[in-house]
Amino acid sequence: MLYLILNSTQVSPLRVLSRRCGDLSSQSCLKLWTNLIVLSKFATTRYNQPWITRQIKRFSRWKQRAHNIKVKKSGRECDWKRYKKLKKQCQNECRTAYSTYITEMIAPSMDSNPKKFWSFIKSKRNDKTGVAPIKDDNGFT
Secondary structure (H helix, E strand, C coil), X not given: CHHHHHHHCCXXXXXXXXXXXXXXXXXHHHHHHXXXXXXXXXXXXXXXXXXXXXXXXXXXXXXXXXXXXXXXXXXXXXHHHHHHHHHHHHHHHHHHHHHHHHHHHHCCHHHHCHHHHHHHHHHCCCCCCCCCCCXXXXXXX
């Protein structure tokens, strides 16, 4: 019944639930909240690397804003220069943060935790496995 009320009203579902929960016990009210309202937050994969710092996130947002707001709309040369400058700064910050992460986290663990080191090396391999190309009599595929 409460589900039908939530779907049929123009009022916010949170407001309807908070009004209805006044009549119910705290246990059943909590059950309604958890069953009907699904809270979700999507995290971007862009910032999930362990070497991404707050400063790098800030540079990335500045760069994205410069591109989306300034460059796309105006297309002026000064906006392009600012965007390229921010892009270069962001790349340099990312590269230095990555190299310090490798030297501080991965390299010292070679002696104490070699599995961490070798799993990192294995993740960086670019070998492709699969079927080799088939050649005919002339050597073409």
